Amino acid sequence: MTESTRTRAGTPAADRTASEVAVPRRGGVRPAAVGLPALGLVIAVSVWWLVTSGLHLVHPASLPPPQLVWASLTGTSQVLLPALGITAGMTVLGFLLSSIAGVLIGMALAASRRVERMFAPLLVAVNAVPKIAFGPLLVVSVGWGAKPILVMVFLLCFFPIVLSTATGLTTTPADLADLARSLNASWWQSFRKVRLPAALPQIFVGLKVAMPLAAIGAVIGEFYSDKPGLGYQILQYNGVGDTATAWAAIVLIALMSILLYAALSVVERLALPWVKATTSAR
Structure with missing residues (x-):
């Protein structure tokens, strides 16, 4: 047995380098990340077909x-498709406005206990x-156009952003807060760095x-x-009894939400x- 082999065999696992004990990570997109959502979609559409066409339950x-x-x-x-572009634009714009306002409000609540109370x-x-109660009042209050849409998006979005921001800023790990204090960091330095x-x-x-x-x-x-x-198209097509096209618009809303959520996860x-x-992997 060579000297290097004896040294390696006699070295405790805790003293080995990370490269010796670390498990290499796979790069790229895992097949399950694409295959499992696709399988879930197939199952959902199959159940939908079975309920409507196979067993005629609905x-x-x-x-x-x-x-x-699909035909509709x-x-x-x-x-x-142009309606999808309008809805997606309003969704993203309202979400951005809600995010900015929600984070600022959450920071204000976290900075002062009096403000929070x-x-x-x-x-x-x-x-x-219930936000639907504000609907008939929005046209009277803010008028037509994009304003009632943005107001409704803001009303639905801002609270979870405010709550998560305030919670995150008031639950800083104790060891990190102690470290900032030990280094005599100012309030702004502690806020920005920790x-x-x-x-x-x-x-x-x-x-x-x-x-x-x-x-x-x-x-x-x-x-x-x-x-x-x-949303406008759903009302129009449902009003004339074309429920298939109304459901097609609902499917587009669902797909849009999935894509926007995935984009936010990438960010x-x-x-x-x-x-x-x-953090530990699930």
């Missing part, structure tokens, strides 16, 4: 079969009111909760607006590369 006027919805989607694509009950009260980075994972949780709500708010807002988005991984490396 009348087609209430829930059209998937093949009829392709037949009215010249109407639904004064305004936290009001925020809870506004969030508790508290905000530690709160970012929690803030992104609120953003990911708010993203689907933004799509819901945009569609509800279009019910009370003259913007010809997908999270790019902005917080250390989270995956410092």
Whole structure:
């Protein structure tokens, strides 16, 4: 046995280098990341077909079969695709405005206990009111166009962002806070270097909760607006009894929400590369 072999064999596992004991990570996209969502989609569409066409448990006027919805989607694509662009634009714009306002409000609540005690009950009260109740009032209050849509998106989105921001900023790990104090860091240095980075994972949780709500708010807002988005099209086609096309618009809303949520997840991984490396995998 050579000297290097004896040394390696007699060295405790705790003293070995990371390269000797680390398991190499696979790069690229794993097949399960694409295959499992595709399998789930196939199962969902199969159950949809079975309920509507196979067993005839639901009348087609209430829930059209998937093949009829697909035919309506392709037949009215010249109407639904531009409507999808309008709804997606309103969703993203409202989400961005809600994110900026929600993070700022959350920072204000986290910075002062008095501010939190004064305004936290009001925020809870506004969030508790069913947002659909504001719908008929939006046209009277803010007028037509994009304003009622953005207001509805904001009302649905801001609370989870505020809550996650305030929670993240007020639950800084004790060892990091002690380290900042031991280095005599100023309030701004402590906030910028310690508290905000530690709160970012929690803030992104609120953003990911708010993203689907933004799509819901945009569609509800279009019910009370003259913007010809997908919500507007749902009302129009349902009003003339074309439920297949209305369901095609609903399918587009669902696909849009999935894509926007996936895009936000990509932004999270790019902005917080250390989270995956410092947390345990499921």
